[in-house]
Amino acid sequence: MHSKFLLACFILFTGIFQSSGQEKSSDSKLLAPPGWRSERFSLPPAFAKSIPFAGKEDIRFSPNWAKKNTEGYWTYCFLWAIDDSPSFAAKDIGIYLKDYFTGLIKANLAASKTDVSKAIPVEISLREAEEKNTADKVYEGDIRMLDYKEQAPITLHLRIFVRDQKKVNSGLIVFVEASPQPYNDKVWRYFDSIYKSIN
Template sequence: MKSLLVTIITLICLTVHGQALPNKFDIHTWKPPYTLRIPDKWTTERFPIPIDFAPQISYKGIEDLRFAPGWAKQSSPDYWSYAFLWWLEGRPQINAASLQKDLTAYYSGLVGRNIVDRHIMVRKETPTNVSIRKLPKSASGDDMYEGTITMLDYMAQKPITLNCVIHVTSCRKYDRTGVLFELSPKPTEHANWQKLHSVQSSFVCSK
């Protein structure tokens, strides 16, 4: 009876933690349990969380990015338009204040990394300023937020303000939280946002 109980407990633990990320894994070959659309001609990247340029963000998980085709082209209407998912372990407390703090750390770190890598003069730095506010829940029950991120555009070497929309989804099956960020310097009425929304709406916690 005792051995049977141990076996049952072991199976339960394997079921609950079966999607836990190993300590060492290949970020490029890792197979996500969720679905997240890649629009035609868009590119992707993945990074582990904690993020190396923003270690003060204390979550654990994966960052999964979707870049519009003209993301890095200053002449393109897609410039700086992209989306990314934070696939986080557990149920961290996420609200407007925590998002504002985390995004300030994220973009300060991202800009700082590129100032060094691109040998940008310090006098061109722009303080990173993030403002986030809560919106009513989505039709599917997601917590929603919107806001702005003002920072140094390290590609154009001048200030830029990104508009952002954020969806927070509880993925109970895997004991995960999905935080989907949509970002663009274009106003939310611009056609860019149709593709960004299509990425967000494609997110499903399990395939």
């Protein structure tokens, strides 16, 4: 029974994205490790129209993304390929992600006919991080929000890479890694391999 519920949660999550204009991910060059699922759609998504830029989002879900008490639970990453060059300092990223996750959570609660008032306020804290192996701007931090699958609070650790594309074309590349697992867990090595596949 529980496994059926988790499968329904995954379908619901991806269904929200599908209603946001999902596209085929076959033309994406972003790595998908074995067993990881992919989704791709336009920005801003239907559940977060307040996000002030356009582009594409490419998502990679870990194999156990919807399975509670597993290493891969709520472990996924996504790439934003943004058409313009909006401000992307830590404060701006916090605002964009707060709008994004607030809309995502409420959309999933509404789709499952759950009272959206159960959604606790999304809280995000970010700091600039030192990464010697990339020229991208890097931020780390946490997001505290409602796990709408379990109806309980959850904290995800974040690592975010921001790449200015002005030298090759217009726009920005933003890569977001999210997991409740600590940074020394092996799931972050999967994120590293996905990140390195970005052109």
